[in-house]
Amino acid sequence: MITLQGGGYAARIAPASGGIISRLDWTAPDGRQHPLLHAPFGATPSTAAPNMFGTWPMVPFANRAFGGLVDDGERCFHVAHNNPRGGGNIHGFGWQSAWEVVRQSQGHTVLEHQRTEGEDPYRYLAWQEITLAEDGMTVTLSVTNEADTALPFGLGHHPWFPCAEDTTLGMTATRALTLDDAFRPTGSHSLESSGPYAENPVFATGAEQAWNFLDWDGKARMETPSRGLAIMLSAGESLRVPVVWAPAGAEFVCVEPQSHAIGAPSEPVVREIAPLKRLQPGETLSGWFRISAETL
Known part of the structure; x- marks a missing residue:
């Protein structure tokens, strides 16, 4: 476990447990400390199942490859099943892998994860650059x-x-995937009035929330008046296909910046909407996002 501090922010990172950022806290100007990521007391990072706290990388793809299938229309193969709740592959391999710390200072670190073997053809080098500053935590x-x-x-x-x-x-956002009861995409549809969260509604309605937005502007804001806190998420152009999810009655909301839509590895309909990016040998795909806070 390593700790970063900078600009009033403090992060705890577990490189050996999927490179997870297990905590992110912010000290407000009045000296009060606010948790910016859901981090239940006693929660310990694991690679046995996706961690339901903190924030962690999804690579070499995000979200679901139904049936473990990867098929971009030019190459078709299977990847290992790792979804304990329904089969197939969920969120790739990065969250189950050990990441190496290759650089670290008080408010900055670079982690690497390299995949050099496996039954599927994926061989890659992934890295996270994490920086804490006055404008928040930026992850590339x-x-x-x-x-x-x-x-x-x-x-x-x-x-x-x-x-x-x-x-x-x-x-x-102006569009969203159309999902069935198993979160499997069947197409996409336009959204009225810029989508369901354009007017800043109360999120915790008691019903499950599940969306995969398209044409997102890269900004999200969560306000909790009872805690006097606003949390902002921003993302670069390559991570603007976000998933928003929380089960009914949850004490958390997931807003996941992604480069492609749910099911992009396996579903032909998604290849026409928000597909994976085909990389030539030696080619790199990058994206950044930032989490910041302010008092209300």
């Missing part, structure tokens, strides 16, 4: 194709944000 995630053939890749990060009964979520 990158992956380089180290296979001897072109392969489809994607990226994402999976933040779990704290949520209370009065938390509002504000973000705008």
Whole structure:
């Protein structure tokens, strides 16, 4: 476990447990400390199942490869099943892998994860650059194709944000995937009035929330008046296919910046909407996001 500090922010990172950022806290100008990521007391990072706290990298693709299938229309193969709740592959391999610390200072670190073997053809070098400063925690995630053939890749990060009964979520998008009951995409549809969260509604309605937005503007804001806190998420252009998810009654909301849509590895309909990116040998895909806070 390593600790970073900078600009009023403090992060705890577990490189050996999927490179997870297990905590992110912010000290407000009044001296009060606020947790910016959902981090239940006693929660310990694991690689046995996706961690339901902190934020962690998704590589070489984000979200689901149904049936463990990867098929971008040019290359078709299977990857190992690792989803304990329904089969197939969920969130790639990065969250189950040990990441090496290759550089570290008080408010900055670089972690690497290299995949050099496996039954599937994925061979790659992934790295996370994490920086704490006055404008928040900025994470840049990158992956380089180290296979001897072109392969489809994607990226994402999976933040779990704290949520209370009065938390509002504000973000705008013009389209979304159409999902069935198993979160399998069947197409896409246009959104009225910039989507369901454009007017900053109270998020915790008691019903499950599950969206995969398209044409997102790269900004999300969560306000919790009872805690006097606003948490902001921003993302660069390559990570603007976000998933928003929380089960009914959850104390968290996931707003996940991704480079592609749910099911992009396996579903032909998604290849026409928000596909993986085909990388030639030696080619790199990168994206960044930032989490910051302010008092209300």
